[in-house]
Amino acid sequence: MKKAYKIANFRLPLVLALSLAAGVAVAYAFAVYRAEFIWMIAAVPLTAVIFIVCALVTRSWKPMLFCALACALFITGVFYAGGVLYSYESSSVRTGELCYISGVVKSRGETSSGGTYLILSDAVTEYGGLDGDIIIYIDEQTEGYARTGYKVRVSGVVEKYDLFCYGELNYRAADGIKYYANACGDLNSEYAFSLFGGIREGIYAVLYENCDYETAAVAYAMLTGDTGDMSLQTLSSFRYGGVAHIFAVSGLHIGVLFGVLSALASFLRINKKISFAAIIILIFLYAGVCGFTPSSVRAAVMCTVAAAAKLLYAKYDSLNALSVAVIILLLLNPLNLFDVGFVLSVSAMLGIIFLSPNIRRLLLRTKLPRGLCGGIAVSAGAQAATFPALLLTFGYVSGAGIILNVLVLPLLSALYVVTFAAVVICAVVAPLASFMSSALLPLSAVINFFVTFGFENSLISGFGGWWTALFVFAAIFALSDKFNLCRSARAIACALCAVCFATCTVLGGAVFGSETRIVVGAYYDGGMVLVRNAEGNVLIVTDGMYTGRLTSFINRYCPLGADKVIILGGEGAAEYVYELDYDFADIYLPPDGIVLPAPDGSTAHYESSFELCGTHYSFVDGYTLRASAGGVDFAVCAGRYIDIQSTDLLITLYENTSCNAATQVCFDGKDGDYDVYSQGCLQFIADNGKLVLTGLVPAP
Numbered sequence: 022m023k024k025a026y027k028i029a030n031f032r033l034p035l036v037l038a039l040s041l042a043a044g045v046a047v048a049y050a051f052a053v054y055r056a057e058f059i060w061m062i063a064a065v066p067l068t069a070v071i072f073i074v075c076a077l078v079t080r081s082w083k084p085m086l087f088c089a090l091a092c093a094l095f096i097t098g099v100f101y102a103g104g105v106l107y108s109y110e111s112s113s114v115r116t117g118e119l120c121y122i123s124g125v126v127k128s129r130g131e132t133s134s135g136g137t138y139l140i141l142s143d144a145v146t147e148y149g150g151l152d153g154d155i156i157i158y159i160d161e162q163t164e165g166y167a168r169t170g171y172k173v174r175v176s177g178v179v180e181k182y183d184l185f186c187y188g189e190l191n192y193r194a195a196d197g198i199k200y201y202a203n204a205c206g207d208l209n210s211e212y213a214f215s216l217f218g219g220i221r222e223g224i225y226a227v228l229y230e231n232c233d234y235e236t237a238a239v240a241y242a243m244l245t246g247d248t249g250d251m252s253l254q255t256l257s258s259f260r261y262g263g264v265a266h267i268f269a270v271s272g273l274h275i276g277v278l279f280g281v282l283s284a285l286a287s288f289l290r291i292n293k294k295i296s297f298a299a300i301i302i303l304i305f306l307y308a309g310v311c312g313f314t315p316s317s318v319r320a321a322v323m324c325t326v327a328a329a330a331k332l333l334y335a336k337y338d339s340l341n342a343l344s345v346a347v348i349i350l351l352l353l354n355p356l357n358l359f360d361v362g363f364v365l366s367v368s369a370m371l372g373i374i375f376l377s378p379n380i381r382r383l384l385l386r387t388k389l390p391r392g393l394c395g396g397i398a399v400s401a402g403a404q405a406a407t408f409p410a411l412l413l414t415f416g417y418v419s420g421a422g423i424i425l426n427v428l429v430l431p432l433l434s435a436l437y438v439v440t441f442a443a444v445v446i447c448a449v450v451a452p453l454a455s456f457m458s459s460a461l462l463p464l465s466a467v468i469n470f471f472v473t474f475g476f477e478n479s480l481i482s483g484f485g486g487w488w489t490a491l492f493v494f495a496a497i498f499a500l501s502d503k504f505n506l507c508r509s510a511r512a513i514a515c516a517l518c519a520v521c522f523a524t525c526t527v528l529g530g531a532v533f534g535s536e537t538r539i540v541v542g543a544y545y546d547g548g549m550v551l552v553r554n555a556e557g558n559v560l561i562v563t564d565g566m567y568t569g570r571l572t573s574f575i576n577r578y579c580p581l582g583a584d585k586v587i588i589l590g591g592e593g594a595a596e597y598v599y600e601l602d603y604d605f606a607d608i609y610l611p612p613d614g615i616v617l618p619a620p621d622g623s624t625a626h627y628e629s630s631f632e633l634c635g636t637h638y639s640f641v642d643g644y645t646l647r648a649s650a651g652g653v654d655f656a657v658c659a660g661r662y663i664d665i666q667s668t669d670l671l672i673t674l675y676e677n678t679s680c681n682a683a684t685q686v687c688f689d690g691k692d693g694d695y696d697v698y699s700q701g702c703l704q705f706i707a708d709n710g711k712l713v714l715t716g717l718v719p720a721p
Contacts, residue, residue, distance in 0.1 A: 034344035040091040044098020045355045052106040064099040068092035102355035109184045113152035116179050120146045123174045126167050130249025153199025165208025170218025173210040177202030188701015195360040217309045227447050231457035236465045240440050246270040246311045261476040263422015267433050270311040271366050275320035297328050315350050315357045316366035322346035339374050364410050372406025375501035400426040409490035416576025421479035436464050482576035492522040536708040537651035540578045543697040544570040548688030557634035558583040563659035564590030564597035589659040591643035611643035651707030
């Protein structure tokens with residue numbers, strides 16, 4: 022009898038993982054658009070209808086059982102994630118009052134401004150226990166010392182993070198951090214035993230006591246995933262080089278460790294069952310040292326499934342293993358679905374699973390060494406699948422990373438093994454610690470290589486919004502050996518994806534006719550406005566804006582880049598010029614502000630009135646700018662007061678009632694017609710005297 026043709030093999034773990042993720046996504050959508058929690062009950066009759074349809078279509082018990090499991094996981098995702106999201110809005114203790122805070126240090130690091138922060142778990146105040154972790158910000162005047170595992174007590178005003186900020190899920194929520202406070206007075210601490218914290222302390226001491234600071238910081242980040250001690254320049258250099266994923270403990274680290282331990286167990290001829298148990302315990306212990314990050318847990322679970330399959334002489338299926346890992350991670354914390362590390366880790370594995378085998382087979386025809394073919398295939402698959410997530414998160418991808426991940430990644434993997442082994446040996450045999458710096462000389466050379474070249478000029482951006490992920494993954498699936506498609510079907514599917522990708526990219530970056538697009542964004546105490554028309558792009562920014570966010574904003578909403586910037590902020594505007602991490606050809610500053618020389622390659626202008634790209638601008642004062650575009654008058658104000666009586670569109674950093682504006686947008690407040698803090702970036706179209714808000718925008 023002829024076997025039935027199937028496009029793909031059915032995988033129950035994959036279906037269950039997708040069902041659970043869909044439920045979490047539905048709960049997230051309810052939270053974004055401020056729907057009442059009670060409306061989530063609608064998921065129950067929806068899944069009941071799906072199950073009834075399945076029962077009518079097939080009479081076999083297996084499909085019905087699989088459908089019931091998928092529906093159950095979907096409902097679990099909806100209510101579990103909904104409960105987590107909606108409970109985040111409430112507080113278990115009184116906030117806004119000075120109190121003593123006690124807890125155990127979960128991790129520590131440095132802020133972008135050079136300060137220190139501690140993340141406390143099991144924290145309590147005199148008002149009760151906190152139903153989430155708290156981050157304590159410590160300034161230079163606070164005396165006291167604490168590292169991971171210490172018990173601490175400090176005074177501060179406890180405040181709660183908002184679930185959403187600037188139109189996105191607060192990344193603190195995905196990390197389980199619900200509260201924050203600035204330390205007041207001294208920090209009292211005492212050492213308390215912590216298995217994971219103690220191991221981290223040992224790694225930290227071995228590295229920092231025997232190596233130069235920068236090498237120790239990079240090595241510590243490679244081993245634990247903690248980049249808090251790395252300088253911004255070094256971390257940015259690795260990011261621009263496209264290899265910063267070596268600091269996210271994932272398959273690269275866990276896989277290498279698993280392979281080394283397996284080879285060692287085989288060499289010592291240890292019983293398979295004993296070695297399996299020992300290796301898995303060590304791997305999860307290492308994941309705990311790294312803070313049980315989503316990427317480390319995902320890799321540990323996949324290694325466990327692989328080892329169990331080998332032990333039971335069963336066929337290992339990497340896609341099923343990944344699906345099991347995703348289910349476990351979402352059941353541990355449904356908000357992992359929106360964690361950048363989780364998304365990048367899962368995307369990379371999908372690329373490796375779906376795309377790498379066929380790439381490897383093609384490369385083997387070129388007579389290249391098998392090891393090199395495998396390395397190129399794995400790197401290409403991972404980079405292709407993480408391409409959309411990197412664009413949406415950072416606004417760019419590294420062109421240099423395409424090559425460096427093939428050439429440098431094997432070296433970094435070897436250096437990881439050397440660093441790991443050196444730390445273990447030096448921790449066990451203390452007299453050998455003096456040789457640590459010599460063992461890490463190759464790592465120091467790699468660091469110097471990345472810092473010297475920088476790779477800032479290799480960044481690629483301007484590929485549009487979230488829809489790029491649809492076309493990229495559709496093309497990956499079409500090229501995958503997991504789908505039984507003929508060559509013509511694969512070619513047609515890839516061609517359609519390429520056409521759609523190119524079309525959306527062009528349309529996303531185009532401005533048509535006489536219209537002017539005004540894009541408003543912000544980030545804690547700063548705001549930015551992008552004015553785009555057919556003649557060019559102009560950026561208006563307030564001083565104090567976080568430069569990393571500014572670069573991502575430009576890359577996302579201005580594909581062709583912006584070479585002209587106007588800075589508001591009075592006398593501080595000129596000083597802020599040197600903090601900009603972006604090359605602008607022309608910089609326009611308030612005429613009454615401090616006059617400072619412009620950075621190399623830029624020209625500073627101190628004019629009260631000027632015209633840029635067909636739009637007329639004029640400084641009202643050092644904090645206020647007025648302009649007219651598309652027949653619409655608009656003003657941007659970075660101060661508390663504004664000397665303008667009326668305008669069509671007013672964009673302010675602070676609440677402002679002195680100006681009669683037809684439409685008011687607040688960067689960082691909850692007043693006005695629109696609020697960037699709660700709604701995210703807003704895009705207006707000005708054309709022929711009409712102002713229209715575009716896109717789907719949540720209610721403020």
